[in-house]
Amino acid sequence: MYRVFLFVAAISITATASGQDTASRWFDQLQKVNPNQHAVAGQWQKSSEGLRTDAATSSRIIVPAKVPRQYDLRVEFTRHSGQHSVAIFFTCGVGRATYELDAWGEHLAGIQQIDGGDIRSNSTRTDNLRLENGRRYTAEIHVRRDRVDVLLNQKRLATYRGDGSDLSILPVWQIPASASLAVGAYQAETTFHKVELRAVTGEQVVNETSSVAMTPMPKQTSPATVVVPTAARPTDTRTAKRVLIVIADHHFFYREYADPRQELERAGFTVEVAAGNRNECYPHGNSGQGNDGGGVLPDFALSQVDPDRYEAIVFSGGWGASMYQYAFDGRYDDAAYNGDRQKKNAANRLINAFHKQDKYICGICNGVSVLAWSRVDGQSLLSGKRVTAPTRAAPSGIYDGQRGNPSIRWHVEKNGGRLVPAGSIGNPRSRADDVAVDGKIITAEDDQSAREAGRQLARLLK
Structure with missing residues (x-):
């Protein structure tokens, strides 16, 4: 499911100099946005x-603001292209959720998640809600x-009754934890004409000139995904399951990391990334990354x-x-490519730990070779297992004492x-479905089948 979204996070309350209640006054938030400073992903113009954003995947931008506990939020937008949902992310007490319009490819609207249930299964579901491109x-x-009311063009669409403690957000959207508002779009050119806030009677008003101290995001890696510090992930830790993706310090294959990650996050899993070092890792050229280098x-x-944190581990290739x-x-x-003994030991330790705990272990393309050369109880993890792997050449070097690149x-x-x-798996004219599953071992032939590996792992973990 794809989304155009607005994110709201409740933080400290401020007051005007006069301290007067201005419940009837809306405060413009877009005037404080600087695309060069506040863009998280995508290309933005003011x-x-x-x-306005281009049709990049998960494009989003911070709108610096502060909001009180009780507030009204008004957003005017036009979707110019695409067919995926518009969503408003909001906070109610300790919980956060999205209100989505034209969602799930079924023209649904509603709040998700409520007690772990998405639009399709909870009481806020509205059918036949279609957005018209070009319409404001x-x-x-x-x-x-004790409640949240949602209106579209002054028509009430849904009411949630509760204090917010049962609300949660799928972990697919990531912005700095210090941000209180953001807007964005998924593969859809969209203009956000207005983002306005007002406090309600009995609350202190939003300070029109206040700003949020922004926690810088790490460099954007591609339109498909953004890597942020763990503390900044908008996940519901009560329900989200984690998957670990391991990439190489140097020359990982970008699609073999980004495609399965996108599928896992779309299915509701939290994905975390590990490498030999915590320094920035760089992919092979032309392996699916964006213009920023990936x-x-x-x-x-x-x-x-800590392997106990995760349901599965994925070794991407390159x-x-x-x-x-x-x-x-x-x-x-x-x-x-030779690594060092400490990093090899760390990788083998994790493979042994996941195997001992009967968890899924996945290798994609050259990541399959990592599983092949592991040692669990003195033998390879892949010994006797049904496996797929690419015919493409391994890196040049010395194999069995002779120079080559088999x-x-x-x-x-x-x-x-x-x-x-x-x-040979599935469609013989395509590598997109060449994923082999043997017990808890999953192997994907190459970058073309990396996305399917993510999909199959997500289904197996459900």
Whole structure:
């Protein structure tokens, strides 16, 4: 499901100099937005019409503001292209949720999540809500201590009754924890003409000139995903399950990281990233990253990972993944691919821990070679397992004492895995569905099947 969204997080209350109640007055929030400073993802432009984003994936921008406990929020927007939902993210007490319009590909509207239930299954569901591209809409969310009312073009669509403690947000959208408002769009050109706030009777008013101390986001990695510090993730820790993706310090394959991550987050999982170091990691050129280079800042170094936090582990590919091949006794021409004993030990420790806890372990493309060279009770994790792996060449170096660069499948063959023919799973004319599952071991042939690996892992974990 795709979304255009507005995010609201309740923080400290401020007052005007006079201290008077101005419940009838709306305060404009867009005047404080600087696209160069506040954009999190996507390309944003500010004009007399408002803030406009391109059709990038998960495009979003911070709107610096402070909100009281009870408030009204008014957003005027026009979706120019696309067919995915408009959403307003809001806070009610300790809980946060989204109100979504034209959602789930079924033209639904409603609040999600309530007690873990999305629009399709809770009482706020509205059917046949279709947004018309090019039409200007006005949405309002009225947040009170015991309820939330939602209106579209002055028509009430839904009412939630509660104190917010059962509300939660899917972990797909990420912005700095210090931000109180943001707007954005998913693969849809959209203009946000107005974002306005007002306090209600009995509350101190929003200070029109106040601003939020912004916590800088790490460098945007691609339209598909943003890596942020763990503390900034808008997840409901009561229900969200975690998956760990391991990337190489140098030369990971971007699509083999971003595509499964996107599918897992879309399914409601929290994804965290580990690498050999906590320094920014860089992918192969032309491997699916954006114009910014695709750098990813890991949440953890491998040596810091607690396997008890996660339901599954995924080793993404790229030649750099060779640095985690625990028992490989050859040598690569690129010194970065050789890794070091500490990082190899850390990777093997995690594989053993996940295996012992009967959790899913996934390898994608050259990430399969990491599983092949692991050692669990003295043998490869893939020994005797049904496995897929790519026919493309491994990095050049010394193999079995001789110079060469054999197929990546060589690593599986050397370690007793049962290889299926390349491209033989599902549609024989496509690699997109070539994912093999044998017990708790999942292998994906290459970057073309990385997205399907994420989908299958999400289904297996549900």
